[in-house]
């Protein structure tokens with residue numbers, strides 16, 4: 258933000274008034290005008306209040322090129338559930354992959370019994386190796402949607418290509434865009450065109466600005482809403498699979514006032530860190546968490562090492578959702 262001073266204004270006085278409000282300012286002196294540049298990490302103060310300070314001629318804000326993201330509400334309602342920072346956490350749980358019809362029904366039943374209202378699971382799986390299990394595809398979408406219907410759960414699942422977007426949207430309440438596809442622009446357009454809410458995972462080496470612009474693509478093409486999902490970015494340290502960027506979560510939640518969730522499963526890649534990272538995510542401003550849960554992680558067809566078995570998922574779900582949520 259730039260604060261333009263009146264020619265007769267006393268810069269030091271205006272500066273003081275801004276600093277008292279928690280703003281960090283730097284003086285820019287032109288030939289005919291003085292301006293004060295407000296640092297982005299300053300306190301959030303209504304520009305109208307700044308404009309009313311004696312000596313201020315104008316307040317200019319930097320055009321982010323994100324008209325639709327900027328207009329997004331800080332709170333969403335999906336399937337009657339309020340999703341926002343500070344609300345009861347939005348918990349999306351399920352296996353990494355939809356492994357079989359019986360399996361997804363079994364897990365859905367178990368999760369619903371613990372108060373979970375949203376089921377995840379990939380039918381189309383992005384895999385680093387071409388030889389790894391890549392999902393059961395179209396039939397898995399039907400199993401997932403059936404399991405959701407049978408147990409009253411909303412569905413979040415991934416579309417990997419523009420051609421899949423309509424099909425996946427027909428089976429899902431929220432369309433997931435995977436990390437590797439965050440800048441697949443034809444996919445973002447196709448996802449937007451389905452008009453479904455999009456859960457946009459952050460690219461594994463994407464900046465926050467690129468993430469916001471990817472959301473703008475979805476919204477510009479018709480998406481009803483975008484929820485940002487931090488799932489860890491690339492780091493130099495192999496101790497965890499990725500680095501969960503809670504600074505970005507706080508930035509999106511508190512400064513941009515957007516709805517953001519965290520996926521600690523892909524973020525940490527190890528089940529022993531899921532509970533503490535879930536707590537940290539909510540404390541940083543996340544509206545919810547996405548958790549991989551499997552009844553027999555040792556036999557999971559993908560991502561077994563990060564899946565929570567029932568013995569670990571149950572206490573975490575109880576902590577997140579409360580005892581009254583369980584059926």
Ligand code: PEP
Pocket residue numbers: 353379383415434435436437458488520523
């Ligand atoms: C997933 O959630 O199933 C997934 C593949 O995650 P990511 O895109 O974050 O790797």
Ligand code: MN
Pocket residue numbers: 353354523549559560
């Ligand atoms: Mn996974």
